[in-house]
Each structure stands twice: as C-alpha cells, then as structure tokens.
Amino acid sequence: MTLPERDGDGYLTDMGEWTEEIAREMARVDEFELTDEKWNQIIKAREYYEEFGSVPPIRKFAKYIEQDQTVVFKLWMTGPMKPITKYGGLPKPTGCV
Secondary structure: OOOOOEOOOOOEOOHHHOOHHHHHHHHHHOOOOOOHHHHHHHHHHHHHHHHHOOOOOHHHHHHHOOOOHHHHHHHHOOOOHHHHHHHOOOOOOHHHO
C-alpha cells in the first residue's frame, strides 16, 4: 500500500485521505503498535473533532472518554494527543507542535 503524503512529523497533509486502513499502515511503517484500546481512543478523538471542530487538549479528551488522564498517558507511554491525532488523521494538537 502506498501511503498518502505526510508532513515532516508524519501527519497526513490532507485529512480527507484518512481511512482506517491508511491509519494502520502509517502505524506499521512507524513501527507503532495500535492496540484495540488505542484504536478506540483514536476513533473517540475523531468523534470529538467532528462534534467540536477542534482537537481537544488531553484534559478535555480524558473527560470526554471518561478516563483518568494518567491512565491515558500510561497507555500511550508519551503525550497521548500527538499519536492519537496523527493516526486519527486529525490536525496536530496545538500543545504538541
């Protein structure tokens, strides 16, 4: 599979090209494991973006998915919003540029 164009941070340059298949291939190429739990959070972030038109800060996102943000951080082992938005085909979060 040929991936659509990505910027220097690995984000899709055109959000409209995102599909589940592309997201999973991006993660495979990046050698990043997407567990079912991570995938569910990616889908929730996409729902949030569709509803509110912006990428949520981690505090709001954790509340949105009804989880403690320390649990979300432990799952991703990093600032969670960057990989969530990257593999979710969403814009870069403003706090993670």
